[in-house]
Amino acid sequence: MSETANATETEGEPTSEKLVELAKRRGYFFQSSGSYGGVGGFYTFGPQGAALKGNVEDAWRDRFAVAEGNMEIDAPTIMPEPVFEASGHLEGFDDMLVECPDCGESHRADHVVEDDTEYEDAESLPIPEVEEVIAEYELVCPSCGAGLAGQAVEAFNLMFATNIGPGDSQPGYLRPETAQGIFVEFPRLKEYARNQLPFGVTQIGRAYRNEISPRRSIIRTREFTQAELEYFVDPETDEPDLERVENVEVALYPASEQQTDDGEVIETTVGAAVEEGVIGDPWVAYFLGVAKPWYESVGVDMDRFRFRQHLSGERAHYAADCWDAESEIDGNWIELAGFAYRSDYDLSKHAEHSGDRFTVFRQYDEPKTVERATVDPDMSYLGPEFGGDAQTVVSELEALAGRDRAAFEGDAVEIDLEGETREIPVEKTGFAVEEETIAGEHVTPHVVEPSFGVDRLVYTVLHHAYREDEVDGEERTYLELPPEVAPTFVGVFPLQNDADLEAQADEIVDDLREAGLSVSYDDSGNIGRRYRRQDEVGTPFCVTVDYETIEEDQTTVTVRERDTTAQKRLSVDELAETLTAIREGDLAFDEL
RNA sequence: GCGCGGAUGGUCUAGUGGUAGGACCUGAGCCUUCCAAGCUCAUGGCCCGGGUUCAAAUCCCGGUCCGCGCACCA
Numbered sequence: 058m059s060e061t062a063n064a065t066e067t068e069g070e071p072t073s074e075k076l077v078e079l080a081k082r083r084g085y086f087f088q089s090s091g092s093y094g095g096v097g098g099f100y101t102f103g104p105q106g107a108a109l110k111g112n113v114e115d116a117w118r119d120r121f122a123v124a125e126g127n128m129e130i131d132a133p134t135i136m137p138e139p140v141f142e143a144s145g146h147l148e149g150f151d152d153m154l155v156e157c158p159d160c161g162e163s164h165r166a167d168h169v170v171e172d173d174t175e176y177e178d179a180e181s182l183p184i185p186e187v188e189e190v191i192a193e194y195e196l197v198c199p200s201c202g203a204g205l206a207g208q209a210v211e212a213f214n215l216m217f218a219t220n221i222g223p224g225d226s227q228p229g230y231l232r233p234e235t236a237q238g239i240f241v242e243f244p245r246l247k248e249y250a251r252n253q254l255p256f257g258v259t260q261i262g263r264a265y266r267n268e269i270s271p272r273r274s275i276i277r278t279r280e281f282t283q284a285e286l287e288y289f290v291d292p293e294t295d296e297p298d299l300e301r302v303e304n305v306e307v308a309l310y311p312a313s314e315q316q317t318d319d320g321e322v323i324e325t326t327v328g329a330a331v332e333e334g335v336i337g338d339p340w341v342a343y344f345l346g347v348a349k350p351w352y353e354s355v356g357v358d359m360d361r362f363r364f365r366q367h368l369s370g371e372r373a374h375y376a377a378d379c380w381d382a383e384s385e386i387d388g389n390w391i392e393l394a395g396f397a398y399r400s401d402y403d404l405s406k407h408a409e410h411s412g413d414r415f416t417v418f419r420q421y422d423e424p425k426t427v428e429r430a431t432v433d434p435d436m437s438y439l440g441p442e443f444g445g446d447a448q449t450v451v452s453e454l455e456a457l458a459g460r461d462r463a464a465f466e467g468d469a470v471e472i473d474l475e476g477e478t479r480e481i482p483v484e485k486t487g488f489a490v491e492e493e494t495i496a497g498e499h500v501t502p503h504v505v506e507p508s509f510g511v512d513r514l515v516y517t518v519l520h521h522a523y524r525e526d527e528v529d530g531e532e533r534t535y536l537e538l539p540p541e542v543a544p545t546f547v548g549v550f551p552l553q554n555d556a557d558l559e560a561q562a563d564e565i566v567d568d569l570r571e572a573g574l575s576v577s578y579d580d581s582g583n584i585g586r587r588y589r590r591q592d593e594v595g596t597p598f599c600v601t602v603d604y605e606t607i608e609e610d611q612t613t614v615t616v617r618e619r620d621t622t623a624q625k626r627l628s629v630d631e632l633a634e635t636l637t638a639i640r641e642g643d644l645a646f647d648e649l
Numbered sequence: 650g651c652g653c654g655g656a657u658g659g660u661c662u663a664g665u666g667g668u669a670g671g672a673c674c675u676g677a678g679c680c681u682u683c684c685a686a687g688c689u690c691a692u693g694g695c696c697c698g699g700g701u702u703c704a705a706a707u708c709c710c711g712g713u714c715c716g717c718g719c720a721c722c723a
Contacts, residue, residue, distance in 0.1 A: 082660050094697060095714045146723070154650070269650065269721055528684060552682060585684030604682060622684070
């Protein structure tokens with residue numbers, strides 16, 4: 058796979074340019090709203106692209122939801138403002154930009170302030186204050202040195218804002234990641250998991266970011282598809298089953314290697330990487346081990362694939378360890394997925410903001426018995442006695458019972474009420490020491506988050522599948538897509554314009570479609586042209602009906618394989634069955 | 650958001666102040682017993698707006714979009 062791949066990389070225009078052209082021409086993807094001049098950062102997947110993307114999503118679902126025993130949900134793309142107040146996107150997703158009046162460069166205003174003043178967390182300052190600081194310190198443009206005083210600082214939030222319902226009473230935002238839709242519904246989702254940790258919830262869907270500068274076709278867009286898994290674990294008791302992935306070979310690029318000049322990618326196994334502490338968190342290691350063979354199965358070239366650890370500065374403060382899956386495109390590494398241990402950050406934030414309970418009850422092996430001091434004050438006494446302060450008195454009594462049981466040993470208990478010491482007869486407090494059985498405790502689960510970018514993966518799969526070779530002296534372009542994800546699985550052709558051949562071919566098309574295969578019928582031009590057409594969209598097999606097919610008793614057709622152009626004769630009766638087996642990966646063309 | 654470069658049929662491209670040509674693709678037909686062959690015919694285009702001009706696809710300005718660099722990428 059890799060030899061031809063590298064050959065196509067070495068000369069001529071970059072594969073990306075040829076691929077983008079092919080994608081446009083053959084219906085993989087193209088810029089949206091072209092008739093209206095186009096709009097930056099939005100792409101439409103054409104017939105081939107939509108099928109490929111759908112197949113990739115199905116493969117992801119099979120592996121990360123079905124095979125892992127996780128549950129999939131489908132949440133809205135619009136959520137109300139409080140969700141993003143809790144998640145931190147409303148504030149943290151906001152960049153402050155200031156433009157230089159001389160050279161026109163835009164800079165992060167908070168960075169300018171932090172670099173040249175004693176302020177350390179300028180991002181949290183309100184904008185007018187940042188403007189004042191810039192004026193006060195006479196800060197200058199980092200590029201050209203011109204004064205920035207008096208320049209407006211603009212807030213730029215990467216979330217798309219909208220209004221829910223008529224008027225502007227309820228602001229909402231298009232989600233900048235699919236994850237919040239899972240976190241927000243946690244209290245209900247944990248019920249579906251029967252309150253048992255660990256459990257995982259997946260979601261495949263669109264997310265939106267109003268990027269300042271979308272780039273490089275579908276690699277960085279404003280609307281994109283994510284496939285995310287939020288795996289909820291009990292941080293004290295749950296451990297991944299590393300044995301299942303310990304022998305998976307991985308290429309790791311740890312932070313320590315990135316920080317040296319001649320840092321190298323380490324070829325190792327998941328098991329060894331955990332043992333040697335290269336991967337800090339075993340859950341992250343587990344999912345790296347699941348992801349690697351999966352990426353290979355959908356067509357990512359493993360010679361152009363690695364896991365890169367985030368540098369400490371790159372990592373969110375709550376994340377213990379974070380790795381990205383990366384693929385190489387024309388010499389550049391792009392992020393395909395992130396694997397982060399997010400601790401209880403997300404659930405705690407939503408618990409705090411919503412007031413709902415984002416915990417799971419962890420039952421002790423043995424119930425614990427504890428003594429607890431309680432009060433049950435006689436309000437018919439406290440009310441008349443203390444009037445409006447009665448509730449304060451109750452609170453004081455409760456607190457006192459918790460911290461100083463001995464205070465209730467006499468006939469009266471003393472409490473402090475606004476600096477004044479007051480006495481209350483113990484018999485009126487309802488003081489009691491009770492034995493209580495505690496069966497367990499409420500735990501906020503920690504979250505392990507493998508988060509996949511689907512569009513970038515589709516791009517990588519196409520890019521890594523792109524091939525140029527020669528057949529009988531003629532140049533050929535083809536996509537070496539794995540049969541499992543190829544948008545069209547088989548082309549069916551009559552050898553020539555001939556009513557009998559066409560009739561037989563039609564019948565075969567019906568049979569194959571009935572068997573659930575994606576079939577393309579083509580009877581135009583000569584046979585070679587039709588093969589090349591299918592090669593270019595990556596159709597793995599072509600079936601040709603010739604005169605032998607209709608003359609013989611035992612009807613056969615030729616089946617031609619895309620990558621080698623080799624042909625074999627197969628009986629029509631077993632055609633659907635054989636091709637289905639190949640698509641399922643149970644049979645190889647070579648074995649026919 | 651800034652700087653540089655670009656935008657001509659579906660795709661790739663030639664070109665000039667007087668509204669455009671090629672190649673491939675696509676469709677119809679002929680030919681053709683397995684790899685982009687040949688022949689005939691057909692469809693289809695100057696990114697948008699303004700300005701200069703008798704006349705603008707061409708020159709100028711603005712915008713949109715694309716590529717690259719800077720910045721950004723929670």
